[in-house]
Amino acid sequence: MGFPHPSHRQETPLLTRHFGEAEARTLDGWKKRGGYQALEKVLAMTPGEIVDIVKESGLRGRGGAGFPTGLKWSFMKPGDGKPHYLCCNADESEPGTFKDREVMRWTPHALVEGCAIAAYAIGAETTYIYIRGEFTEPLLRMERAVREAYDAGILGANAMGTGKRIDIYVHRGAGAYICGEETALMESLEGRRGNPRIKPPFPAVSGVFGQPTTINNVETLAAVPEILMKGAAWYKAMSLSNPKSTGTKLYSVCGNIRRPGTYEVVMGFPFKDFLHDVCGGALDGRKLKAVIPGGASVPIQTMEEAEATLMDYEGFAAQGSMLGSGGVIVIDDAQSMVAVIARLTRFFAHESCGQCTQCREGTAWTTKIVERIRDGHGTMEDLDTLVEIGENMTGTTICVLSDSCAVPVISGITKFRSEFESLIHGKRVHSVLTAVA
Amino acid sequence: MTKPSVGGLESPDLSSHDATAHESAPHVPVFAGAAREELDQLLTRYPTKMAALLPALWIVQRERGWVSEDSMAEVSDLLDLTPAYVKGVVTFYTMYHQHPVGKYFIQVCTTSPCGICGAEEVVKSLLRHTGTGDLGLTSRDGKFTVIEVECLGACGFATPVMINEEFIESVTPEKVPGILEDLA
Numbered sequence: 001m002g003f004p005h006p007s008h009r010q011e012t013p014l015l016t017r018h019f020g021e022a023e024a025r026t027l028d029g030w031k032k033r034g035g036y037q038a039l040e041k042v043l044a045m046t047p048g049e050i051v052d053i054v055k056e057s058g059l060r061g062r063g064g065a066g067f068p069t070g071l072k073w074s075f076m077k078p079g080d081g082k083p084h085y086l087c088c089n090a091d092e093s094e095p096g097t098f099k100d101r102e103v104m105r106w107t108p109h110a111l112v113e114g115c116a117i118a119a120y121a122i123g124a125e126t127t128y129i130y131i132r133g134e135f136t137e138p139l140l141r142m143e144r145a146v147r148e149a150y151d152a153g154i155l156g157a158n159a160m161g162t163g164k165r166i167d168i169y170v171h172r173g174a175g176a177y178i179c180g181e182e183t184a185l186m187e188s189l190e191g192r193r194g195n196p197r198i199k200p201p202f203p204a205v206s207g208v209f210g211q212p213t214t215i216n217n218v219e220t221l222a223a224v225p226e227i228l229m230k231g232a233a234w235y236k237a238m239s240l241s242n243p244k245s246t247g248t249k250l251y252s253v254c255g256n257i258r259r260p261g262t263y264e265v266v267m268g269f270p271f272k273d274f275l276h277d278v279c280g281g282a283l284d285g286r287k288l289k290a291v292i293p294g295g296a297s298v299p300i301q302t303m304e305e306a307e308a309t310l311m312d313y314e315g316f317a318a319q320g321s322m323l324g325s326g327g328v329i330v331i332d333d334a335q336s337m338v339a340v341i342a343r344l345t346r347f348f349a350h351e352s353c354g355q356c357t358q359c360r361e362g363t364a365w366t367t368k369i370v371e372r373i374r375d376g377h378g379t380m381e382d383l384d385t386l387v388e389i390g391e392n393m394t395g396t397t398i399c400v401l402s403d404s405c406a407v408p409v410i411s412g413i414t415k416f417r418s419e420f421e422s423l424i425h426g427k428r429v430h431s432v433l434t435a436v437a
Numbered sequence: 438m439t440k441p442s443v444g445g446l447e448s449p450d451l452s453s454h455d456a457t458a459h460e461s462a463p464h465v466p467v468f469a470g471a472a473r474e475e476l477d478q479l480l481t482r483y484p485t486k487m488a489a490l491l492p493a494l495w496i497v498q499r500e501r502g503w504v505s506e507d508s509m510a511e512v513s514d515l516l517d518l519t520p521a522y523v524k525g526v527v528t529f530y531t532m533y534h535q536h537p538v539g540k541y542f543i544q545v546c547t548t549s550p551c552g553i554c555g556a557e558e559v560v561k562s563l564l565r566h567t568g569t570g571d572l573g574l575t576s577r578d579g580k581f582t583v584i585e586v587e588c589l590g591a592c593g594f595a596t597p598v599m600i601n602e603e604f605i606e607s608v609t610p611e612k613v614p615g616i617l618e619d620l621a
């Protein structure tokens with residue numbers, strides 16, 4: 001699939017506007033497109049004023065949880081004499097999600113500028129952009145952009161001639177999904193195994209190196225310069241649905257769909273039009289069966305639910321799922337839901353850090369049982385056992401990876417029970433036949 | 438399904454690996470000259486020495502192709518850590534090689550989004566054309582190692598394959614021979 005695709009007329013390209021333009025990757029090219037004007041503007045403002053604008057804009061975290069960004073920033077107390085840190089979460093490893101990768105590949109300076117603005121707003125002298133180890137091209141693009149920004153005096157001890165210090169460093173991860181969890185990312189950054197920490201304390205009180213820290217997703221930070229340039233009211237007005245979900249959202253679309261890729265639509269866009277029109281719908285001769293709309297950790301939607309969804313935080317929740325990371329996995333009628341779910345639970349079992357018993361054991365047993373059903377050796381009792389294990393894995397652990405593993409299983413058994421049952425009964429019929437023979 | 442090895446629940450097949458993971462010749466320090474300067478520069482970025490551990494291990498792997506016990510000991514000395522601590526960190530992450538691997542280290546994503554687009558067939562094609570025989574093994578000529586990995590963050594370009602530091606998108610079983618030829 002050629003990429004980036006030209007914008008679809010129903011998209012609202014804000015972050016994706018310059019995808020595909022090689023020149024936009026350079027500092028000069030970025031400045032020609034209005035880059036670093038927002039940073040210049042905010043450096044003349046007080047940090048409090050910036051936080052208020054971001055609060056007012058309604059921007060919410062794009063990493064999965066949807067926490068209001070301005071509110072998160074307001075937990076930081078610049079000037080309390082401690083070192084403060086900003087972490088940019090570029091660990092993007094949630095199956096189905098590849099939007100941050102495109103932001104870093106095509107518009108690295110948008111992220112540098114967003115980080116610099118956020119760092120100034122929360123009083124952080126140092127920012128770490130933590131990029132997953134496999135992202136070799138994004139790493140290269142970000143390192144180049146950061147170097148260009150230092151060379152031009154945008155970053156460093158005297159950022160843009162204001163006498164303020166803004167340092168940004170790119171840090172490479174080494175292969176571990178769990179390091180996308182915010183406290184695991186901090187552990188990893190400190191040079192440790194990526195084991196999530198018990199909260200509280202929250203990062204704003206004690207984050208990386210034990211100091212007040214804010215952590216934000218790539219897409220969240222990349223949206224910040226536009227908001228500061230054009231104002232909170234402008235951003236807030238971008239919503240077709242409700243005032244709690246504002247702006248545009250990137251969706252990375254994959255699986256059994258005609259035009260996979262990264263798309264940007266305004267909050268509240270109808271999911272039905274998005275799937276069938278913007279992304280081109282099903283492949284020839286196939287029919288869409290299910291969608292996992294927000295990365296592997298969110299509940300599976302039936303097509304009925306998906307087609308009734310307005311794409312925003314509340315809209316996905318109202319139709320039995322979550323917006324999550326915006327990683328849309330489309331599944332068609334040629335796939336076995338049980339096989340899809342089995343491979344997802346295997347993912348979680350592989351990625352569990354192993355600290356919590358419910359997660360370490362639960363992900364492994366869930367995988368064994370779902371695979372057993374997939375392979376035709378399951379029983380009806382297995383379905384009850386899976387739900388029971390899933391309930392035991394939910395809300396009981398240090399982080400939500402454990403819950404995430406239970407999500408596809410429970411939503412799958414609830415919404416696609418007949419596929420599990422026919423595999424189970426298929427086996428019984430088979431055994432009766434062999435017994436007769 | 439292909440036998441799950443790396444990326445699965447069962448432990449990978451280690452039969453082809455040197456069990457001790459020590460170097461065959463006496464250890465020549467990695468951190469001398471330019472690499473040492475690079476590390477010194479890295480240390481200025483963090484308030485603790487320990488934070489330079491992941492970057493230091495990346496330098497080791499870049500210079501030597503893998504992270505041996507001897508290199509871990511060297512890193513632990515430089516960063517005031519114990520070798521056991523460093524090993525604990527190395528083993529947590531999937532990207533540090535604790536054994537020598539083929540000249541071309543090939544990672545294929547088989548997580549569900551790629552799985553439903555035919556990743557298993559790509560794996561089979563790679564195993565056949567590299568002659569490695571099975572996941573995690575290195576071909577007789579030392580050229581190739583193929584492993585299955587979890588989501589590479591490029592799911593819209595199924596099936597993504599990483600060869601060393603290079604990312605190749607939208608690989609199909611038919612494209613595999615051409616991709617391998619280009620390496621030679």
Ligand SMILES: Cc1cc2nc3c(=O)[nH]c(=O)nc-3n(C[C@H](O)[C@H](O)[C@H](O)COP(=O)(O)O)c2cc1C
Nearest residue numbers: 061062063064089091092093180181182216217220
């Ligand atoms: C297991 C797990 C994996 C996560 N992976 C990511 C990730 O790859 N990228 C990301 O931005 N957030 C990830 N998150 C969410 C982060 O913990 C955190 O909420 C987010 O980075 C905050 O940024 P935001 O407020 O801008 O969304 C993950 C959470 C969990 C529990």
Ligand code: SF4
Nearest residue numbers: 353355356359397399
């Ligand atoms: S829930 Fe799983 S991944 Fe999260 S801390 Fe516990 S064991 Fe680790």
Ligand code: FES
Nearest residue numbers: 546551588589592
């Ligand atoms: S699932 Fe294969 S790259 Fe994401």
